[in-house]
Amino acid sequence: xSNNHPVSVVAxxxxxxxxxxxxxxxxxQELKFTYVDSGSLYRGMTWKALRDGVEIGRPDQVIELMNxxxxxxxxxxRVVLFTMDGExxxxxxxxxxxxxxxxxxxxxxEVRVFMVDRLREMVRFGDIVMEGRxxxxxxxxxxxxxxxxxxxxxxxxxxxxxxxxxMEGVDDVGKVLDSLARRDRKDSTRKTAPLQIxxxxxxxxxxxxxxxxxxALITAEVRAALGQ
Ligand code: CDP
Numbered sequence: 243x244s245n246n247h248p249v250s251v252v253a254x255x256x257x258x259x260x261x262x263x264x265x266x267x268x269x270x271q272e273l274k275f276t277y278v279d280s281g282s283l284y285r286g287m288t289w290k291a292l293r294d295g296v297e298i299g300r301p302d303q304v305i306e307l308m309n310x311x312x313x314x315x316x317x318x319x320r321v322v323l324f325t326m327d328g329e330x331x332x333x334x335x336x337x338x339x340x341x342x343x344x345x346x347x348x349x350x351x352e353v354r355v356f357m358v359d360r361l362r363e364m365v366r367f368g369d370i371v372m373e374g375r376x377x378x379x380x381x382x383x384x385x386x387x388x389x390x391x392x393x394x395x396x397x398x399x400x401x402x403x404x405x406x407x408x409m410e411g412v413d414d415v416g417k418v419l420d421s422l423a424r425r426d427r428k429d430s431t432r433k434t435a436p437l438q439i440x441x442x443x444x445x446x447x448x449x450x451x452x453x454x455x456x457x458a459l460i461t462a463e464v465r466a467a468l469g470q
Pocket of ligand 1: 257258259262280281282284285344345346348349373374375376377425426429
């Protein structure tokens with residue numbers, strides 16, 4: 243942790259396939275901040291529920307599992323990772339069953355309260371870049387560095403299908419894009435902490451911008467504000 247300034251948090255929110263993950267990781271690397279993917283926690287919780295045979299449609303069971311689970315965080319190359327009951331879910335959090343159920347798990351208010359508390363504790367790792375859906379609105383609303391990344395729906399669909407085509411085991415891109423649209427709808431309309439533009443957030447529409455341009459814009463702003 244840095245000694246000469248308070249911990250800085252760069253909050254990056256936005257819908258799926260807005261370029262958020264790539265941009266957030268690169269911004270963290272450039273600034274030498276620790277990277278936190280908040281979605282990985284909601285995905286992890288979904289993986290854990292499926293793995294332990296808990297019914298996704300039974301929030302009471304999910305909450306019970308969550309409360310007795312041992313959740314531990316650590317960093318590797320300035321990236322925050324975690325274990326659940328001693329197990330590292332790894333890439334399993336990107337699997338189809340997780341993808342299909344995560345928005346329902348993330349809509350459970352108790353799950354959100356629990357994860358928001360954990361996410362706020364991440365400042366113990368020092369300066370961080372955190373990406374998600376509610377980082378600027380709920381988790382760190384007081385941060386001066388809030389960004390909302392967006393891109394036109396067609397561009398997001400195109401980016402996601404490129405990404406999926408390069409992944410193994412995905413044979414029906416159309417189906418995955420439909421499920422993505424469903425998830426975006428759930429994320430934007432849920433009662434607790436829906437995806438919204440945070441007050442004071444800078445909106446970046448990256449439809450016709452390269453990743454490098456978006457990264458440069460954010461890092462320049464943060465550096466200028468920190469007097470670097
Ligand atoms: O990879 P992609 O951007 O599609 O998703 P993600 O960032 O891994 O997040 C997966 C899901 O977790 C989202 O669709 C939300 O339902 C949920 N999530 C959330 O509710 N709040 C966050 N801060 C991050 C993710």
